[in-house]
Amino acid sequence: MLLVYIARRILWAIPLLFAVSLIAFALITAPPGDYLTTFAATLAQSGDVVDEARLDALRERYGFDQPFIIQYFRWIGGVLQGDFGISFEWQQPVSQLIWERMALSVTLALATLMFTWAMALPIGIYSAVRKYSIGDYFFTTIGFIGLATPNFLFALVLMYVAVVHFGSDVSGLFSEQYQDAPWSLAKMGDLAAHIWIPVIILGTSATASLVRIMRANLLDELHRPYVTTARAKGLSEWRLILKYPVRIAINPFISTIGWAFPQLISGAVITAFVLSLPTSGPLMLQALLAQDMYLAGAFILLLCCLSIVGMLVSDILLAVIDPRIRFR
Amino acid sequence: MTTKSEIDPRALEQSPEDFASQWRLIWLAFRRHKLAMTGAIIILLLYVIGLFAEFLAPFDPNATSSSDIFHPPQMIRFIDRDAEGGWSFSPHVIAMTMERDSFTLETSYALDPDKKIYLDFFAKGDPYELWGLFPMERHLLTTENPDEHFFLFGADRLGRDMLSRTIFGTRVSMSIGLIGVSLSLVLGLILGGISGFYGGRVDMFIQRVVELVISLPTIPIWLGLSAALPQDWSPLARYFAITVILSLVAWTELARVVRGRFLALRTEDFVTAARLDGGSRKRVIFRHMMPSMVSHIIASVTLAIPVMIIAETSLSFLGLGLTPPIISWGVLLKEAQNIRSISEAPWLFVPGGAVVIAVLALNFLGDGLRDAADPYSQDNH
Amino acid sequence: MKQTAMKPDAETTVLELKNLTTEFITKKGAFRAVDDVSLELHAGKTLCVVGESGSGKSVMSRSILQIVDPPGQVTGGEALLHRHRTARTGGFEETIDLLQLDPKSKAIRNLRGRDIAMIFQEPMSSLSPVHRIGDQVGEAIRLHEAVSKKEARERTLELLRKVEIPDPGKAIDQFPFEFSGGMRQRAMIAMALSCNPTVLIADEPTTALDVTIQAEILDLIRSIQDESDMAVMFITHDMGVVAEIADEIAVMRFGKVVETGDVYEIFENPQHHYTQRLLNSVRELDHPSERRLAMRETRPVGAPILVSDKVSKVFGASKKWWGKENRGLTAVNEAKLELRKGENLGIVGESGSGKTTLGRCLQRVHEVTDGRILYTNDTGQERDLASLTEDQLAQPWRDIRTVFQDPFSSLNPRMTIGQIIAEPLIVEGKLTGPQIRDRVHELLELVGLPVTAYMRYPHAFSGGQRQRVSIARAIAPNPRIIIADEATSALDVSLRTQILDLLLDLQERLDLSFILISHDIAVIRYFCDRIAVMYRGQIVETGDTETVCQNPQHAYTQSLLSAVPVADPRVRGQKQRVRYSESSQRT
Secondary structure: OHHHHHHHHHHHHHHHHHHHHHHHHHHHHOOOOOHHHHHHHHHHHOOOOOOHHHHHHHHHHHOOOOOHHHHHHHHHHHHHOOOOOEEOOOOEEHHHHHHHHHHHHHHHHHHHHHHHHHHHHHHHHHHHHOOOOHHHHHHHHHHHHHHHOOHHHHHHHHHHHHHHHHOOOOOOOOOHHHOOOOOOHHHHHHHHHHHHHHHHHHHHHHHHHHHHHHHHHHHHHHOOHHHHHHHHHOOOHHHHHHHOHHHHHOHHHHHHHHHHHHHHHHHHHHHHHHOOOOOHHHHHHHHHHOOOHHHHHHHHHHHHHHHHHHHHHHHHHHHHHOHHHHHO | OHHHHHOOOOOOOOOHHHHOOHHHHHHHHHHOOHHHHHHHHHHHHHHHHHHOHHHHOOOOOOOOOHHHOOOOOOOOEEEEEOOOOOEEEEEEEEEEEEEEOOOOOOEEEEEEEEEEEEEEEEEEEEEEEEOOOEEEEEEEEEEOOOOOOOOOOOEOOOOOEHHHHHHHHHHHHHHHHHHHHHHHHHHHHHHHHHHHHHOHHHHHHHHHHHHHHHHOOHHHHHHHHHHHOOOOOOHHHHHHHHHHHHHHHHHHHHHHHHHHHHHHHHOOHHHHHHHHOOOOHHHHHHHHHHHHHHHHHHHHHHHHHHHHHHHHHHHHHHOOOOOOOOOOHHHHHHOOOOHHHHHHOHHHHHHHHHHHHHHHHHHHHHHHHHHHOOOOHHHHO | OHHHOOOOOOOOEEEEEEEEEEEEEEOOEEEEEEEEEEEEEEOOOEEEEEOOOOOOHHHHHHHHOOOOOOOEEEEEEEEEEEHHHHOOOOOOOOEEEHHHOOOOOHHHHHHEOOOEEEEOOOOOOOOOOOOOHHHHHHHHHHHHOOOOHHHHHHHHHHHHHHOOOOOHHHHOOOOHHHOOHHHHHHHHHHHHHOOOOOEEEEEOOOOOOOHHHHHHHHHHHHHHHHHHOOEEEEEEOOHHHHHHHOOEEEEEEOOEEEEEEEHHHHHHOOOOHHHHHHHHHHHHHOOOOHHHHHHHHHOOOOOEEEEEEEEEEEEOOEEOOOOOEEOOEEEEEEEEEEEEOOOEEEEEOOOOOOHHHHHHHHOOOOOOOEEEEEEEOOOOOEEEHHHOOOOOOHHHHHHEEEEOOOOOOOOOOOOOHHHHHHHHHHHHOOOOHHHHHHHHHHHHHHOOOOHHHHHOOHHHOOHHHHHHHHHHHHHOOOOOEEEEEOOOOOOOHHHHHHHHHHHHHHHHHHOOEEEEEEOOHHHHHHHOOEEEEEEOOEEEEEEEHHHHHHOOOOHHHHHHHHHOOOOOHHHOOOOOOOOOHHHHHHO
């Protein structure tokens, strides 16, 4: 039953991935002007000799004189072999630029997700069980403000406070000496020491919305007949709340992997830019602003794919923990 | 009837709400929500500010002044004390003068207690055309002397008045939320309605499209689309393009709400009854189903506006959304992008405060509306 | 352990309620849901608490263990549990006042599920959907007794066997939604029995079940009680069930107990007028209505006007694009039926029998998969409704009207009563505004509602009054046929006859024919001239109501009728229960 369900979900992800790659490619080709002309112009600007033969080779490779759909298939064919095209701004293959940054982005998102869960679960349960208590009001207020503040604004304010009152710079993910150093245990430690500020900034609004969801769901479940049944059995109040209604209200938490995780990665774009983190965000922004579309397209494609994979994972997890879904 | 004599003696007082229509019941429920009421008032105020921005702003938001670069905020005083100790009502601010350190060339401002700048209500100031139609020059509050300036919220790096700019930003940011949501609503209503009403294959197809759009990460798509906009478009064209981009991604939630309600309602007995009463499809939908949906839709719409506002602000902040000369909160916040300018002029955060207030108020309002949207829910059990 | 308990004398009081009062504290003030209730439960005996909806019987039962949901609060009285009389304390004198214990204390938790266990009305929502049956049933054992996991599992299997759940080894690891309603209630009973309770409180445990399954559950509870000497408090609104299982009765109304006593005495000689009325309305229902019989004398039944000719309805059949065919669910299978002019036809069946679907097909609310629906209109012209489009159905829909089951969802809460009743008239477009208004006033009077109802909204009315509004809407365009789908099921017994009498009254005045769909044989017997019995989408038997009820031919009809509880304790156990083989497989 479960395997059939998983297989079906995976099959359904394939057309989605296809559609998403089409959209990403449409974005790549959307800016007016021919990619090669821009490329040649940049080369000329930087004083390089425009090598006609090379341009022809590129034209041939990417099929720029061909219709959209053929261009798309050439591009996606390359992507499937790990070739994302060339960044004309960096004069490097895109694939050399993106992977480390994507890895850092994913690390950051995972850390944020952990933080979010660790905060939201207990707070959500507390707020629902002690509805309208002082603690509930306190968390609700914080939550509302957390939801209402755009992440980048929160980051800016935090930076301002750090600089003006503590004289320290909170941007970046590494200390200076590790910035370009190869990966080592010490560098990992340095990352761990720096990552918590962006984690808090990114995690606050996600935590706020999860607390609200958890609270609302749990409030719905708390008065279900099965809770009365459990109470009539003689279970203690906390034990029965944790065993029954929380167990059922927790489903949305599992689905957070589906929406919060990709949202954290893509939402981090702006925060990462403000905090100048060496993640995918700032590079993607830069590429978008410079209309360096192969680089930007690669990021968009990867982020979209991550979203779909995230949804897939959360659907499967949901089916694992909730028998009703897999039997449907 | 026999039942009349059989009234439960414990029954609480009969409510006077027997004659109350849906909207009255919703209003009664909504009114009890203090936060939501506050939110409603704030939102109303913000839209009024947006509507009369030219009149309410003391100055032309684009007027620069080289002598007022990063001018700090001033306190407004309403009571003036003259030399003899007499009192009079005349609003004024204490002037500040710029000083430049001759060695470091850094500027700073010092209070000049002897110099007062007098303000006047409904005084003549920078001329403007209200809504592009009525040429006027009166402002709610401006300096008596048009050559003088005052800065309640400080000034930016070109000496422009942040208060006037924030007021003009209100117009753009609040309206982009409203227009964007209206576009999403049209899309959501049409697609969600079709999906919910026809069901079957049409529903399948639309649901798949919704699923696809939902699985797209919004921010990169927004960024990508905005980046793809031609750079040479006029500000107005850009404004509408950004609105369209925002709503293209945001309609799915509304479509889901509409479809969900539609499906739920379609199986309600009273809708079947309406069909059997001989009502046409149109009548069944608009006379019988719509009234049950409208309140829910209004609530969802209200909750969708803040998302739009934050999105616009973020895009503009990055330089991918609206660009000067349009003034929006996001455009204004772009000025606060680097740590040097904000540590020097923290009042550049003021538009950020406006964003937070607007979004909070809209969320409160939306939550209150959602809770009040179905005044019959406890009736069913 | 249980077996060592000596057989107590006739009356061993194990639980005693004295002046129990429970209030719901709201902004508008305190609402007394349970008002000064005093009761006694005896070992080995069943006390039935009877009352209509809102009488406070359910809250009362929850107050004993202090598990009333807020804002409900026990505000007074005593609930004395005489533990020493149940051989639990080994003979020590021990009486506990449950209401003195803190609702969250360990002391009361130790008694919940062990000394006093409960089962509830909705077996689906009363079980957690995501925990396995074995886990939920065995939980109380692990909680109250120091046993190993393995031992608890053994005991759970034993319990499942005891409540006759087939294949306990498999069932123990299944989820509630894999069970049928009857099986779920058996699992609930197993759960309640897990610690051999002294008192079992059963809160409407059979209300959500079909009669045949209800009969089995009642049998089960009785046989368990015979073995264990448990005291049972059985809460129900159904006098038939009371007559079937009660030793003693307590009648509740408006939060108070109005009468208590021995079951035979109360059925024979009820003292309180409310008890009398309850019994009257139940007894009335089990016989043909005098009024109907009289009417048929003066106005004989005419020719068939609505005929179902082998109507079938299949849901969800589709050919998937990868070629796998989905057969769908056959809800109605070649139903043959005819309604004659001026008669009342009853369609009876249990849940899932397809009776509602058939009703909706006859009116062509649903598309029909196969077969013909022949309707003869007042000019004698016959048409097949099955082939008509929605536009062409406008006139037939004015002739054939519906009264729905749920008086709450069938009226649009956003329209006034006047607007609701006027709707078919407005759509028809024959009358002017003032004429419609007059007509609605006339209709309101016809169904026994005050004219002042016109401007009010449905939320101002009770269930019975709403059903009258629904009837007024149905008769507004001068119909010829009314299909009433469980039109009285959501109402209390005392209101049922009122509504049925109203329908008969309208039949006499307006020359109507009725199709009444119901699961309740008593209602059909009262109201219908002929009956059609449905089982799994098929009509298994049709005929004159009295003939079928007294001498059923089909095995399913026999089992159905034998399962219906008779509201007379004297005939208890005399009736030979017939089990229909197919149905017993499912339970």
